[in-house]
Amino acid sequence: MCLALPSLVTELLADDNAKVNLGGVTKTVSLALVSDVKVGDYVIVHVGYALSVIDPEEAAQTLALFREMEQAEPAQ
Amino acid sequence: MCLALPSLVTELLADDNAKVNLGGVTKTVSLALVSDVKVGDYVIVHVGYALSVIDPEEAAQTLALFREMEQAEPAQ
Amino acid sequence: MKYIDEFRDGQVAQSMAKAIAAEADPAGSYHIMEFCGGHTHAISRYGLEDLLPANVRMIHGPGCPVCVLPIGRIDAAIWLARQDGVTLCTYGDMLRVPGSKRLSLLKAKAEGCDIRMVYSTLDALKLAQSMPERQVVFFAIGFETTTPPTAVAIKQAQALGLKNFSVFCNHVLTPSAITQILDSPEVRELGTVKLDAFIGPAHVSTIIGSRPYEYFAEEYQRPVVIAGFEPLDVLQAVRMLIRQINQGRFEVENEFSRAVTRDGNEKAKSLVAEMFELRRVFEWRGLGLVPYSALRLKEAYAAWDAERRWDVPQDSPPDNKACECGAILRGVKRPMDCKLFGTICTPENPMGSCMVSAEGACAAHWTYGRFRDAEPGMPQGPEPEEEETE
Amino acid sequence: MKYIDEFRDGQVAQSMAKAIAAEADPAGSYHIMEFCGGHTHAISRYGLEDLLPANVRMIHGPGCPVCVLPIGRIDAAIWLARQDGVTLCTYGDMLRVPGSKRLSLLKAKAEGCDIRMVYSTLDALKLAQSMPERQVVFFAIGFETTTPPTAVAIKQAQALGLKNFSVFCNHVLTPSAITQILDSPEVRELGTVKLDAFIGPAHVSTIIGSRPYEYFAEEYQRPVVIAGFEPLDVLQAVRMLIRQINQGRFEVENEFSRAVTRDGNEKAKSLVAEMFELRRVFEWRGLGLVPYSALRLKEAYAAWDAERRWDVPQDSPPDNKACECGAILRGVKRPMDCKLFGTICTPENPMGSCMVSAEGACAAHWTYGRFRDAEPGMPQGPEPEEEETE
Amino acid sequence: MTLPRRAHPRPLDLKTGRVDLTHGGGGRAMAQLVEELFIKGFDNEALNQRNDQAAFDVPAGRMVMTTDGYVISPLFFPGGDIGSLAVHGTVNDVAMAGAVPLSLSAGFIIEEGFPLADLKRIVDSMAKASRDAGVPVVTGDTKVVEKGKGDGIFITTAGIGMVPAGVVISGDRAKPGDAILISGTMGDHGVAVMSQRESLGFETAILSDSAALHTMVAEMVAAVPGIHVLRDPTRGGLAATLNEIASQSGVGMLMEEALVPVKPEVRGACELLGLDPLYVANEGKLICICPEADAETLLAVMRAHPLGVDAARIGACRADTHHFVQMKTAMGGMRVVDWLAGEQLPRIC
Amino acid sequence: MTLPRRAHPRPLDLKTGRVDLTHGGGGRAMAQLVEELFIKGFDNEALNQRNDQAAFDVPAGRMVMTTDGYVISPLFFPGGDIGSLAVHGTVNDVAMAGAVPLSLSAGFIIEEGFPLADLKRIVDSMAKASRDAGVPVVTGDTKVVEKGKGDGIFITTAGIGMVPAGVVISGDRAKPGDAILISGTMGDHGVAVMSQRESLGFETAILSDSAALHTMVAEMVAAVPGIHVLRDPTRGGLAATLNEIASQSGVGMLMEEALVPVKPEVRGACELLGLDPLYVANEGKLICICPEADAETLLAVMRAHPLGVDAARIGACRADTHHFVQMKTAMGGMRVVDWLAGEQLPRIC
Numbered sequence A, B: 001m002c003l004a005l006p007s008l009v010t011e012l013l014a015d016d017n018a019k020v021n022l023g024g025v026t027k028t029v030s031l032a033l034v035s036d037v038k039v040g041d042y043v044i045v046h047v048g049y050a051l052s053v054i055d056p057e058e059a060a061q062t063l064a065l066f067r068e069m070e071q072a073e074p075a076q
Numbered sequence C, D: 001m002k003y004i005d006e007f008r009d010g011q012v013a014q015s016m017a018k019a020i021a022a023e024a025d026p027a028g029s030y031h032i033m034e035f036c037g038g039h040t041h042a043i044s045r046y047g048l049e050d051l052l053p054a055n056v057r058m059i060h061g062p063g064c065p066v067c068v069l070p071i072g073r074i075d076a077a078i079w080l081a082r083q084d085g086v087t088l089c090t091y092g093d094m095l096r097v098p099g100s101k102r103l104s105l106l107k108a109k110a111e112g113c114d115i116r117m118v119y120s121t122l123d124a125l126k127l128a129q130s131m132p133e134r135q136v137v138f139f140a141i142g143f144e145t146t147t148p149p150t151a152v153a154i155k156q157a158q159a160l161g162l163k164n165f166s167v168f169c170n171h172v173l174t175p176s177a178i179t180q181i182l183d184s185p186e187v188r189e190l191g192t193v194k195l196d197a198f199i200g201p202a203h204v205s206t207i208i209g210s211r212p213y214e215y216f217a218e219e220y221q222r223p224v225v226i227a228g229f230e231p232l233d234v235l236q237a238v239r240m241l242i243r244q245i246n247q248g249r250f251e252v253e254n255e256f257s258r259a260v261t262r263d264g265n266e267k268a269k270s271l272v273a274e275m276f277e278l279r280r281v282f283e284w285r286g287l288g289l290v291p292y293s294a295l296r297l298k299e300a301y302a303a304w305d306a307e308r309r310w311d312v313p314q315d316s317p318p319d320n321k322a323c324e325c326g327a328i329l330r331g332v333k334r335p336m337d338c339k340l341f342g343t344i345c346t347p348e349n350p351m352g353s354c355m356v357s358a359e360g361a362c363a364a365h366w367t368y369g370r371f372r373d374a375e376p377g378m379p380q381g382p383e384p385e386e387e388e389t390e
Numbered sequence E, F: 001m002t003l004p005r006r007a008h009p010r011p012l013d014l015k016t017g018r019v020d021l022t023h024g025g026g027g028r029a030m031a032q033l034v035e036e037l038f039i040k041g042f043d044n045e046a047l048n049q050r051n052d053q054a055a056f057d058v059p060a061g062r063m064v065m066t067t068d069g070y071v072i073s074p075l076f077f078p079g080g081d082i083g084s085l086a087v088h089g090t091v092n093d094v095a096m097a098g099a100v101p102l103s104l105s106a107g108f109i110i111e112e113g114f115p116l117a118d119l120k121r122i123v124d125s126m127a128k129a130s131r132d133a134g135v136p137v138v139t140g141d142t143k144v145v146e147k148g149k150g151d152g153i154f155i156t157t158a159g160i161g162m163v164p165a166g167v168v169i170s171g172d173r174a175k176p177g178d179a180i181l182i183s184g185t186m187g188d189h190g191v192a193v194m195s196q197r198e199s200l201g202f203e204t205a206i207l208s209d210s211a212a213l214h215t216m217v218a219e220m221v222a223a224v225p226g227i228h229v230l231r232d233p234t235r236g237g238l239a240a241t242l243n244e245i246a247s248q249s250g251v252g253m254l255m256e257e258a259l260v261p262v263k264p265e266v267r268g269a270c271e272l273l274g275l276d277p278l279y280v281a282n283e284g285k286l287i288c289i290c291p292e293a294d295a296e297t298l299l300a301v302m303r304a305h306p307l308g309v310d311a312a313r314i315g316a317c318r319a320d321t322h323h324f325v326q327m328k329t330a331m332g333g334m335r336v337v338d339w340l341a342g343e344q345l346p347r348i349c
């Protein structure tokens, strides 16, 4: 129920739909709830709808935080 | 299609129907096309309807004719 | 089973066979047509031909309601079954009969049409009551015996105010068909075919009585015996006809006096008269167009007439050109004279009227009698033997 | 899978676990509620409890839309599915949930109701278009994330003039439920229960943003972190909350900044605002009546409201009295404190909210974590052991 | 504290419960159904191993294997039900090779919504038939299909057995001159089933003859190891089965109508429905084709067995390149007894 | 003049024809279907005897028997169809006893109206699978049910085989300390089938792994006759199957998530659908439980076989009175891997 998956937009389709790809699996989702989505964007998909677009820079920052912590940890 | 079977009326039912018996098998048929049928009568049944009532005397006469012929035949 | 077993006594049959052989003139020949498929079936199923002398030949008439229905009417029934919301029901015998392109009601059912087999018109009526959201069409076929049951169902539908029941009427008339045969050029004018006498079906006469045959016994100078369907009934009728022929009589005699009267069933007749009217002409498979040979619902019953409710197609696709049914039904030819018989025309793949139901001349001969024309070394059994003909 | 695999790195998880252990004050304790079943599921499925110090305790909140739906609403959905001509469709998770007398939508389907699983509201709409003769009712459930998709479907039904589509609306609101928990006597007044911080669900905030949490972070003085559903997201959120607690802060922080903003999705929010209005009160399974915690369609959209179209029953049968869900959802008790847990209440036979879906506290503990409280010699596996309890 | 628990906290609701999709899903519900209904019902060593296959010892020799699907409607009929039928039918197909049946497998395809009470009734009846026959159901399978994709329940059984040394019974071994025997009255099963079809609207006291014939066969084979053909005249009845054999063996046959035993009620029902008893299904009768010299011995053995009291010699095989099955009618005429064209009534087995 | 004729004047219309009730009626139409489709397709000595049972010689020894019904929807899926599946599934259940499969039976239940072209495609695929596996379909049965009482076609196969002397493989033989091996990636079949469900609306390039495992099993058994347990993780997937074994053997299990091979696309599809690959069906994979000392040998044998290239050791059995199947997750935490509650998606086998 609470799946919300980042998926790559590979094709914009008619009727405000898009084809997205997740790990090699493709699916058609509705873009009715988001604006200005482009091919190459990652969108958060939930019950067949894109709810929002992923900001790659923010994602990179979050991952950088994780890495810092890992490096901060003394090697075992 | 062309079955027309003499069956014994064993019970008069509501809605102008009757229960008939043929060789131990019972079935409900319509009496809508005949008049004055009684329990004990044999009726000619066709596609679920009694078409006419058998006259036992006429039947006996026909059978008597057959028997005569058999007797007329010289014993082998 | 009283009134059945006594009429299937093998001992008596042997005596009758001897009596017939004794009465038949060895110098002459007797061509007797049993009009009705019920008789054809009894003759084949009991092997009665083997009990008759060689010069007494039974000619299997067109009297099977399943066989005589032209392909166009079967197509029309399938067309009806395909209409939105329609449930078509009919007697079981009709289901396997192929229409155009070998499509039968059974195949249409397999494709998804709602088609039901019923044993009685009242079953069809019950069906209509149980599924008010659908249109139940009863595909009505048959001779004078099945017409009154159809009439009863319509009466009841009227009384119940049932709006989702109707009848696709294909009821046909026995005397008109016999007349048509006797009027055919081969029989009447050319004299190429002998048709000496007729056996009339008992169940038809329980309704219409024996009287309707009186006109043409006289007019065409052919004796008629109304007979039951049990084997002894049939043999007895043959004997009675031989006697009439030998004596030069052409009367209507009643072998089935146990349930047939001269006037028949007045109640049934008046019901039919009230509800149905003659069609000017109707196509019979094997016989072609026969004037005044079928019934349709009167205007007053239009509400229950499927042909008025839907614009039912009226096409009449022809039978295979090689089919000899017409000639077979008039006694001009026999089944084995048809080159399709048993090669590409079999009960599983009937090409013409006479092969359509077990009561047809070709089907009866194929199913029960084909051993008679089998030549040794000429397999007709179920083994594959040679490449396909068609 | 980009943006997934990076957030499931076991190596990083181990580092985070160490970082958390290092930051957590061994003298204190941390009671963190993950509101959302998605988080509960991630914690259980990845065994994240094993990566947290003993004094960091995760409390599984009521945030599973399947779990929170009261029995009466399931009964109502089954009632709808039983109405003539109705096809009911809903997300797969709802099908197995038992209502009264253990009847579920799945069982109702087995009894003949037309019930379909859909993956999207648009599937429901397509269904309605494909079967114009039936009434398609979408049994709508879920938090702020599923409400906009419901709205889109209604908009499209309106545009298409679809008269055979309607929605049985059960959409509920996250902040109201959290408020209700914080307002409960145990938490607010008696202080018997510690509830130090909250993890907010990322997908809800993609729609509503992080701003709605600001009010009660301030009002109730509890820190909140909006977090994604991947295991590293959850661990990171725990770490951020421990840090806030240690520092005495109570702010709303956003761990899911990659897709959540402060204001959320304006397009979706305005669509929902146009179409839905607050219910004065709504029953939550496990929480009871919660004011202003659910939505219904506005009068202008009455044509698509199944509750207005049918006289849907409004009964509210109670849960089993022994069920401890209310206390579990507030962190007062744990699943194994319920005497029904694992004896007569299991995922196959759920007796209360927390056992209903895999995302509920009891079900997650049973399905993934019950080995933690297993005592040797006390079998809980699938072998029959003793006579029945109930 | 966690209490000890059973595998399935609530037993199957065998009164009002129904089969749903979870019972075929491979999870706990299915395990429970298998455990509480099938394993409990069929209870035997091989099945109790609970493997996806049953293991048992066999001697060296000639084995036979057979299968049949049972899709009968209605499921319950006078004299049996789909469960007992699924045992008898397959035991009989094994026995018709002269073989001693060893074991059965059973595959169930159940329509969602099927009452568990009916399922239990069927399993119990099947288990009883299997116990009575001494042929265990050693392995099985359950599938559940959605409502409207099935018809209550279908059962497919397979069976294996061992043929005694020296016995070679096969449909292609009939020889001209061989006697044709049948073990009893024809058409009982078909008529009993049809009598339950509401649409046919008739009533009789006829019971299905459904029965396992292997003990009678064992006695027959012991008395006459040289039997040529055995076959049970099921779908298509005596007529279809004799035609099959005639075609396989390349012989003709001549039988006598008067010698074929048919119960009066079966005859009556056939008259009413326009059927020929020769084409109506049996489920507890066999056809035996043997050298003429062995006919009397075999008739005596059959008649001494409760399932063969009405056994009769109905005719003989003969040379015929057409492989016609012919019959001398009760009237003294002759006819072909052909294959069935089309179907008689559907779903009687 | 009567011309010589074939048994069936017109061959089956395999292009546009459909199955109708006559094909199950026991008459000529059924005989034709059996002859032109089934006997022609499966073509083997035992079947060609055209008896109601097949006869063949068996040596003395330990035999296994199994059955499974196949009700998959859709009938054709990437990597196979119901026909090949019905062969592979049953061959595998035989092989999972370490046995050499001998022969199969096949029961068909066909819905009226089913296209003959599809039936032929299924029979051809089934025949090919059977030939490729070297396990003949020796006997069969056909039933036709009315439109709306089935779902195209259901196939129930049964299979028998012989267990080599000294081999005793059974679900109750797992011991604490035994290694748990699997022969390849999990979930391929289930995902391939689901990808064909229109309602799920997703696409992948994943093929079903449907395959007959008996040759690999033969090599495994030859290398290590002392294998304890073999089982194919079909319905309910790896999770359900391990739980079955744990419960049968009375052991616990501990596996490692990181060691379970799953194809990326299967993982992707499972994310999308909210499924766990551990619960998704396989049709060409096996679980092998063996003494730890034999694990490497068996892995080497499996990896050398085309169907076992991704074989992996995923964990071990251990003493546990609770019979828990547990897993160390990729995050380093611990969880139970429980039975499936309810069903995942219906009709994938």
Ligand code: SF4
Pocket (backbone or CB within 6 Å): C320, C322, C323, C324, C325, C328, C335, C338, C339, C340, C341, C342, C345, C346, C350, C351, C352, C353, C354, C355, C356, C362
């Ligand atoms: S065999 Fe067929 S084609 Fe020839 S006459 Fe008879 S029905 Fe017509």
Ligand code: SF4
Pocket (backbone or CB within 6 Å): D320, D322, D323, D324, D325, D328, D335, D338, D339, D340, D341, D342, D345, D346, D350, D351, D352, D353, D354, D355, D356, D362
């Ligand atoms: S175990 Fe069941 S009854 Fe007990 S609290 Fe949890 S859901 Fe309620």
Ligand SMILES: [Mg+2]
Pocket (backbone or CB within 6 Å): E066, E067, E068, E093, F052, F053, F140, F141
């Ligand atoms: Mg068989």
Ligand SMILES: [Mg+2]
Pocket (backbone or CB within 6 Å): E068, E089, E090, E093, E234, F052
């Ligand atoms: Mg059989």
Ligand SMILES: [Mg+2]
Pocket (backbone or CB within 6 Å): E140, E141, E142, F067, F068, F069
């Ligand atoms: Mg199985």
Ligand SMILES: [Mg+2]
Pocket (backbone or CB within 6 Å): E111, E147, E148, E149, E150, E151, E152, F148, F149
């Ligand atoms: Mg059904």
Ligand SMILES: [Mg+2]
Pocket (backbone or CB within 6 Å): E092, E093, E096, E231, E232, E233, E234, F052
């Ligand atoms: Mg048989």
Ligand SMILES: [Mg+2]
Pocket (backbone or CB within 6 Å): E052, E053, E140, E141, F066, F067, F068, F093
């Ligand atoms: Mg199996």
Ligand SMILES: [Mg+2]
Pocket (backbone or CB within 6 Å): E052, F068, F089, F090, F093, F234
């Ligand atoms: Mg299997």
Ligand SMILES: [Mg+2]
Pocket (backbone or CB within 6 Å): E067, E068, E069, F140, F141, F142
């Ligand atoms: Mg069979």
Ligand SMILES: [Mg+2]
Pocket (backbone or CB within 6 Å): E148, E149, F111, F147, F148, F149, F150, F151, F152
């Ligand atoms: Mg269907």
Ligand SMILES: [Mg+2]
Pocket (backbone or CB within 6 Å): E052, F092, F093, F096, F231, F232, F233, F234
């Ligand atoms: Mg298996």
